[in-house]
Amino acid sequence: MTEDLMTIREMCETYDVTPRTLRFYEAKELLFPIREGQKRLFTKSDRARLKLILRGKRFGFSLEEIRQLLDLYHVGDQQLTQISRTYEIACERLADMESRREELTQAIDDLKEQLRWGEKVIASMKQDKKAAE
Amino acid sequence: MTEDLMTIREMCETYDVTPRTLRFYEAKELLFPIREGQKRLFTKSDRARLKLILRGKRFGFSLEEIRQLLDLYHVGDQQLTQISRTYEIACERLADMESRREELTQAIDDLKEQLRWGEKVIASMKQDKKAAE
DNA sequence: CGTTCGCATTACGTAAACGTCATCGACGTG
DNA sequence: CACGTCGATGACGTTTACGTAATGCGAACG
Numbered sequence: 001m002t003e004d005l006m007t008i009r010e011m012c013e014t015y016d017v018t019p020r021t022l023r024f025y026e027a028k029e030l031l032f033p034i035r036e037g038q039k040r041l042f043t044k045s046d047r048a049r050l051k052l053i054l055r056g057k058r059f060g061f062s063l064e065e066i067r068q069l070l071d072l073y074h075v076g077d078q079q080l081t082q083i084s085r086t087y088e089i090a091c092e093r094l095a096d097m098e099s100r101r102e103e104l105t106q107a108i109d110d111l112k113e114q115l116r117w118g119e120k121v122i123a124s125m126k127q128d129k130k131a132a133e
Numbered sequence: 134m135t136e137d138l139m140t141i142r143e144m145c146e147t148y149d150v151t152p153r154t155l156r157f158y159e160a161k162e163l164l165f166p167i168r169e170g171q172k173r174l175f176t177k178s179d180r181a182r183l184k185l186i187l188r189g190k191r192f193g194f195s196l197e198e199i200r201q202l203l204d205l206y207h208v209g210d211q212q213l214t215q216i217s218r219t220y221e222i223a224c225e226r227l228a229d230m231e232s233r234r235e236e237l238t239q240a241i242d243d244l245k246e247q248l249r250w251g252e253k254v255i256a257s258m259k260q261d262k263k264a265a266e
Numbered sequence: 267c268g269t270t271c272g273c274a275t276t277a278c279g280t281a282a283a284c285g286t287c288a289t290c291g292a293c294g295t296g
Numbered sequence: 297c298a299c300g301t302c303g304a305t306g307a308c309g310t311t312t313a314c315g316t317a318a319t320g321c322g323a324a325c326g
Contacts, residue, residue: 008303019303024284038291038304055240058233060193063283072247083258087251094244100191101237107188108230111223114205118220125216141273152273157314171274171321196313 005034005041015050025053030067059100069093138167138174148183158186163200192233202226 008019025031026040030053033040042050049070056066072090141152158164159173163186166173175183182203189199205223 018285020284020286023304028283040303055236058193059237059240060191069244072251083251083255087248087255090244090248090251094241094248097237097241097244101234101241103188104192104230104234104237107185107192108227108234111202111227111230115220115223115227118205118216118223122216122220151315153314153316156274161313173273190313 004044006047008033008040008042011042011047011050014047015054017050017054022050025050025063028063028067030063030070059097065093137177139180141166141173141175144175144180144183147180148187150183150187155183158183158196161196161200163196163203192230198226 006014008022011017011022012019022031022033022040022042026033031042031046031049033042033046035041052070053063053066056069057063061069068089072086139147141155144150144155145152155164155166155173155175159166164175164179164182166175166179168174185203186196186199189202190196194202201222205219
């Protein structure tokens, strides 16, 4: 059983990252593995966070931006003003992500069209080649 | 009239980048402004490329990756094998972009749900505050 | 005609996100 | 117990994507 705790090596293999990366994320306060003596033990929460980190990275979010987003997920017992502020940040990020997705959709459509054009070119070149034989 | 040519300054204002950035992109062979004496003059093509560069960046593509994508758009008269290879690369990129969009959609949904939860918390805290007065 | 402006080049600086290397303590094991 | 493996720490290196001077040059302006 996974016993809900994983060593750094297990984490690396599971999520395809290096130990250095995990230690780096801890230093940047993105992960909070518990310590058994010296060693780190990563909890379920850490794994959830890591998944979000890796996902965020693929959209070009910086680690600092990701950290702010992650803070939304732990919340705890803060002040109303604090929570409200966090809420606002999250709303902005959401708007950001939605506009990014639209752009991405646009880019995908552009590229698709370009590819259809490329297919034509390739087809006609093959034709020419055949004709030349 | 724009005369189809823009100075570096005009480019900067239009696309909200610094001169340094434009020169850097030229050095990296992402842009190819023509020269009038010393000065750079950016063509319509440069502007189209710049738009694609800026868009690509927001999705975490590196400048090098973007350069490869841009090469697809100039094509010219190369060999069939070359074009086919380029075509393959573009297909991979497309698949990549589409999977990114799916992930992004997932992330957006997650965040939305989180926000709905946040709204509840805030609402109940306001309630508590009122009750305490 | 000197000076300011815009742009150029050259060169060094920087922040982010790790990689790499050296060294060290804790364990298991043949 | 010598040895190898795993993990920790610290320090320095690296790549990407520009920023920031320092310096120079040609045109325009007062």
